[in-house]
């Protein structure tokens with residue numbers, strides 16, 4: 001064979017592998033509305049930058065006639081390339097090849113991708129589309145999942161790990177995503193995630209549930225909180241992942257990427273002075289407030305449909321990425337409950353891992369009361385926020401907007417070891433509890449006009465920022481319109497913040 005013929009042979013073999021599971025299988029997948037693994041990777045990477053690894057890998061299973069089954073590329077495409085100019089590793093499962101199922105060699109390809117991403121200090125993106133453990137490979141398939149999980153854990157807090165559910169994801173296939181930093185789900189019938197599918201659910205519990213209801217994008221974004229972002233389709237999903245990567249550094253030793261900002265750093269917004277209703281029980285939209293403060297009014301919200309009483313989003317201040325946590329008075333009056341605590345704590349820790357400063361906007365009446373919350377463990381779950389904020393060593397700035405009551409106020413980054421700066425608006429009510437609640441306890445013997453007088457006195461003296469400012473518990477009381485420049489100056493002051501802690505293996509956050 002001449003050298004040219006050898007090259008031709010190599011190209012021929014490559015073409016066969018790129019053809020995946022063949023025309024019929026591909027046509028079926030396209031007909032369902034989804035893209036193929038390579039098409040997805042083409043959308044993710046900057047044109048012409050993708051370098052594929054381990055294209056020629058084959059399985060080595062002989063059970064159930066598998067010795068006669070070809071699995072081009074072993075059902076997964078792996079490699080690295082540039083996303084908006086920065087190196088990213090990725091793997092995309094190919095459902096056309098034996099249902100994208102995960103066997104020993106399929107996993108070996110993903111594991112190598114994970115190891116190389118960790119060594120290179122680059123983010124990894126997984127595009128999942130798989131029937132789960134390859135049934136023919138029995139215990140090898142189970143062990144293979146364990147290899148993935150171990151890498152997920154090893155990389156946690158070192159490189160960003162992002163996963164998209166773009167097809168079925170059942171059984172063991174759900175746990176690698178769950179161990180990653182962010183999970184995207186495509187809002188289409190073909191994408192779903194569950195431990196056991198509708199048939200098993202029916203046989204065990206008798207419940208009848210559709211696969212979408214059990215594990216579709218809406219369920220996981222709204223109810224379970226297992227997914228952080230929802231996408232309309234494959235293209236939207238990949239565009240959103242690229243957007244998210246723009247907020248994240250490549251690894252824990254880097255700072256997040258700063259972009260040019262045309263929105264003036266000293267821009268004030270008079271609208272902020274009137275945004276908060278004068279009656280402290282009337283709701284308003286905290287998202288609107290945040291957008292008036294950040295660069296160009298742009299936020300990228302994580303878990304926007306889950307625990308809507310708290311907002312977690314990325315934004316930029318003078319081009320520098322920040323993570324924002326804010327109570328939303330429109331939902332449950334912004335009270336903290338179990339889901340809100342879980343959502344916020346995880347986001348705080350994510351930002352801290354990746355050197356993203358934290359802004360916390362507070363309008364919190366307290367922890368949500370009730371047996372549901374108490375029996376569900378609000379003490380343990382609420383403690384996560386009390387743990388996550390002091391644990392975070394990134395710059396932390398708190399803005400007390402309105403209600404800032406009790407332990408929930410401490411939970412919103414105001415306690416010792418919490419914020420580097422607290423800015424309080426004149427409308428803020430920093431107190432142990434609201435005046436009515438206080439009256440029910442300390443003025444309960446008073447009646448009528450006397451009781452009202454005491455409540456008014458409590459409101460004037462304690463439901464304000466001045467009692468806190470008097471003792472230096474807030475650094476500045478500011479006009480709402482000044483919020484943007486004040487935050488930007490504080491972030492600039494904190495840009496080289498050092499916050500050293502005693503050495504330990506790791507802490508023990510209440511889980």
Ligand code: HXC
Nearest residue numbers: 098099101130131132133134135142145168170171172173
């Ligand atoms: C081997 C599989 C497979 C699997 C699908 N295929 N899943 N082969 N192992 N897990 C094959 C099918 O046999 C079929 O092959 C091809 O992939 C396409 O699958 P279809 O069923 O035709 O596709 P569709 O109708 O779209 O249905 C998709 C599906 C279904 C819902 C995912 O295939 C399915 O239920 N698969 C099994 C899911 C499952 O129970 N997985 C194991 C989870 S347990 P042919 O040759 O016909 O084209 C698990 C434990 C791990 O993961 C725990 C680790 C901790």
